[in-house]
Ligand SMILES: *[C@@H]1O[C@H](CO)[C@@H](O)[C@H](O)[C@H]1NC(C)=O
Ligand SMILES: *[C@@H]1O[C@H](CO)[C@@H](O)[C@H](O)[C@H]1NC(C)=O
């Protein structure tokens with residue numbers, strides 16, 4: 181196919197480490213990863229993803245990478261096909277296997293999809309994959325996926341603690357808001373709504389948008405970056421790189437879900453807001469990009485008070501590429517290209533992303549020999565966003 185030949189062409193020229201221009205007026209796009217490296221990054225991710233949010237993020241990475249026709253970044257997202265057909269829907273084996281395993285091992289009598297280590301939002305990150313497994317299942321008498329997704333939604337909307345103005349808490353034992361929540365729960369609520377359609381669906385799309393709006397109200401600082409954790413005991417006031425990446429990328433998925441749903445026309449102002457709020461984060465973050473393209477773990481800290489973090493760099497670059505295909509504003513592409521360059525140099529021969537933050541401490545680098553499951557997923561999300569932008573620029577994808 182023409183497009184894949186073009187991408188192979190980019191990759192060949194990539195060995196020269198040049199940034200390529202396409203057509204006059206369009207931005208240059210950085211050379212990306214080759215398929216062999218991506219396969220290793222993917223296998224490594226599937227090997228070490230374990231916690232609920234890691235598995236949920238792995239599912240989203242699998243959708244965007246291996247089953248793009250099923251992902252919310254394609255107009256084909258709604259309604260999804262009723263059967264999986266690898267020729268059309270790609271290889272969704274890993275994603276469906278994770279969803280199946282989650283539903284099969286769900287503890288009876290509980291509402292969340294799985295144990296969230298005290299987090300309300302994290303188990304919901306698996307919800308989109310569970311809904312896709314339901315929608316595409318062969319055995320129509322099996323309602324286990326549907327019931328599990330419904331119970332997860334019920335827990336978010338009626339079971340979990342909230343602030344007085346309605347922001348759903350990210351924690352189950354106290355009201356506390358984490359930027360991470362925005363990637364975990366609103367994309368699921370929106371996806372559920374886009375599938376449901378009608379008035380119920382519109383209400384859920386609005387609720388997904390409202391959670392983004394409320395979270396931004398609580399977490400955003402005047403410079404445009406979000407604090408990590410607010411309210412309750414054990415807050416983190418820093419502008420954590422991955423927290424900002426979760427927020428921007430989560431809002432991007434909500435935006436895409438709305439855009440490709442039947443409510444796209446009725447939800448114009450919500451789409452404008454989400455677009456602006458994503459832009460607000462990525463444009464603020466790239467002001468602090470370091471010389472080699474990386475961001476620091478605390479985005480606006482001085483280099484001696486923080487450390488380079490490839491995880492947040494990868495997810496913010498992915499979101500920046502996605503944003504350009506929506507806004508036609510390519511002014512941030514150069515930052516994403518520099519980030520792509522440093523991420524390519526940060527993946528070792530075995531497919532492991534180096535220089536990651538420890539995703540469980542938030543404020544220390546991963547120890548030697550330790551790897552970040554979410555960081556592995558972010559590389560795949562970056563690759564997928566880059567691939568889609570490249571294809572879109574040659575006219576192979578609708579905007
Ligand atoms: C589909 O993906 C799974 C899991 O990543 C892999 O084991 C399998 O070989 C793939 N199938 C094909 C036909 O590529
Ligand atoms: C599960 O799929 C069926 C169609 O097979 C659909 O009617 C039902 O609404 C789906 N469940 C959810 C929660 O989306």
Ligand SMILES: *[C@@H]1O[C@H](CO)[C@@H](O)[C@H](O)[C@H]1NC(C)=O
Nearest residue numbers: 353354411412413414415416
């Ligand atoms: C607050 O959190 C800290 C750990 O972050 C814990 O040691 C302390 O007991 C907590 N205090 C309350 C009142 O829950």
Ligand SMILES: *[C@@H]1O[C@H](CO)[C@@H](O)[C@H](O)[C@H]1NC(C)=O
Nearest residue numbers: 470472474488522525526535
């Ligand atoms: C990029 O620069 C940072 C210092 O700002 C350094 O810690 C990191 O290792 C560098 N990354 C690569 C891939 O060279």
